[in-house]
Amino acid sequence: MDNLIVKTITxxxxxxxxxxxxxxxxxxxxxxxxxxxxxxxxGASMILYTLSYGLTAANKKLPHKVTGxxxxxxxxxxxxxxxxxxxxxxxxxxxxxxxxxxxxxxxxISGGFIPxxxxxxxxxxASTMITLFHTIIEED
Amino acid sequence: xxxxxxxxxxxxxxxxxxxxxxxxPSLGSxxxxxxxxxxxxxxxxxxxxxxxxxxxxxxxxxxxxxDTLGETTVLFTSIAAVxxxxxxxxxxxxxxxxxxx
Amino acid sequence: MExxxxxxxxxxxxxxxxxxxxxxxxxAVIIFDAYSLTMAVLWLxxxxxxxxxxxxxxxxGVTTILFVSVISRTRRVKx
Numbered sequence: 265m266d267n268l269i270v271k272t273i274t275x276x277x278x279x280x281x282x283x284x285x286x287x288x289x290x291x292x293x294x295x296x297x298x299x300x301x302x303x304x305x306x307g308a309s310m311i312l313y314t315l316s317y318g319l320t321a322a323n324k325k326l327p328h329k330v331t332g333x334x335x336x337x338x339x340x341x342x343x344x345x346x347x348x349x350x351x352x353x354x355x356x357x358x359x360x361x362x363x364x365x366x367x368x369x370x371x372x373i374s375g376g377f378i379p380x381x382x383x384x385x386x387x388x389x390a391s392t393m394i395t396l397f398h399t400i401i402e403e404d
Numbered sequence: 405x406x407x408x409x410x411x412x413x414x415x416x417x418x419x420x421x422x423x424x425x426x427x428x429p430s431l432g433s434x435x436x437x438x439x440x441x442x443x444x445x446x447x448x449x450x451x452x453x454x455x456x457x458x459x460x461x462x463x464x465x466x467x468x469x470x471d472t473l474g475e476t477t478v479l480f481t482s483i484a485a486v487x488x489x490x491x492x493x494x495x496x497x498x499x500x501x502x503x504x505x
Numbered sequence: 506m507e508x509x510x511x512x513x514x515x516x517x518x519x520x521x522x523x524x525x526x527x528x529x530x531x532x533a534v535i536i537f538d539a540y541s542l543t544m545a546v547l548w549l550x551x552x553x554x555x556x557x558x559x560x561x562x563x564x565x566g567v568t569t570i571l572f573v574s575v576i577s578r579t580r581r582v583k584x
Contacts, residue, residue, distance in 0.1 A: 296555040400574050
């Protein structure tokens, strides 16, 4: 797919899509959105890059090793956050009772472990979609 | 004969489904059975409990975070299954080519 | 607003039937894309903006790309 228009437009528009995805993930506990929607937008931006620049360039930008780390790291991070609750004397995945930093309602850094969990889910969903797409279109 | 039976069964199903849809409570009404003390608790205490203005986020990542963990596990399992099927096929084909050549 | 809802739901049903009746799989995927986009607008009208975001990104974007990439590796027309 060697099209100058597609490549130029993709190069211009991909950063904005990624910023929007990160915005949705970071503001998941304030505005509509959250891990799944933001991760889908992030993954879609990388799929657009793959479609216009080819698989080898995309693999150079985001190798399979990195997506694999995100893939398993997201869920391990989630479980570790749950286990923190047990070690601090609460139950599994308890938030306010074990003293996570709550902050003021409406700030970006507030809400205990909700932003941390949302970030983990977002990275995981994005890497899942990218891995699925790369695996399917891989030439054999 | 068979076709008439199929049409009869489908017609009965249509009447059943339409009547059940017509009996459903209207959207957002206060008399709905789903509007019970659980949702009232969430609406009243979500901000105080989690300090997150988005009540949906506070429900799916705080009150019901164990369910979300299960959801994430489903994603992980599905991608593991896809990778194990497609990658395995890919590798074995490469090996076969080498053996042939 | 009521009229818009009715039009969108009717369009949804027409899309669902058309997906099933189309022989060309690529056209079916595009019609399914229209279905997902209509569903996203309907979620927005039902005051669920986060579900609308997810539906627009996953249903209309990624699912279509995955289907098209699968079709490009198999047959396009159903036998």
